[in-house]
Amino acid sequence: MATEKPQVPVAFTKKSLAEKVCLLVHQDGMKYSEALLEVCEQNEIDPHDIAKLVKGPLKAKLEAEAMRYNVIPNTNGNELPFG
Numbered sequence: 001m002a003t004e005k006p007q008v009p010v011a012f013t014k015k016s017l018a019e020k021v022c023l024l025v026h027q028d029g030m031k032y033s034e035a036l037l038e039v040c041e042q043n044e045i046d047p048h049d050i051a052k053l054v055k056g057p058l059k060a061k062l063e064a065e066a067m068r069y070n071v072i073p074n075t076n077g078n079e080l081p082f083g
Helices: 014-028 032-042 047-053 056-068
Strands: none
Touching: 014 032, 014 047, 014 056, 032 047, 032 056
16 A cells, blocks of 8 residues: 655745745845745744755845855955845
8 A cells, every 4th residue: 555645835936935035125124134034934944944945146145145244254355236
């Protein structure tokens, strides 16, 4: 008797996550890191689990924000455009 594993619906794609985060940033004035954590909290998702979806422009914006606030070293040696 073969039992099927229950299907878990995909909550986010890379694109939908980026859109949700950017919406919070632009409408509520949050930082990208705050907006990402807010999305995780609203949907009861562990930030470690959603990390694999943070790619492309969203990742670049998070890195630029982290460099701007000296969370990570600025690898370019100059001020990055933000926003």
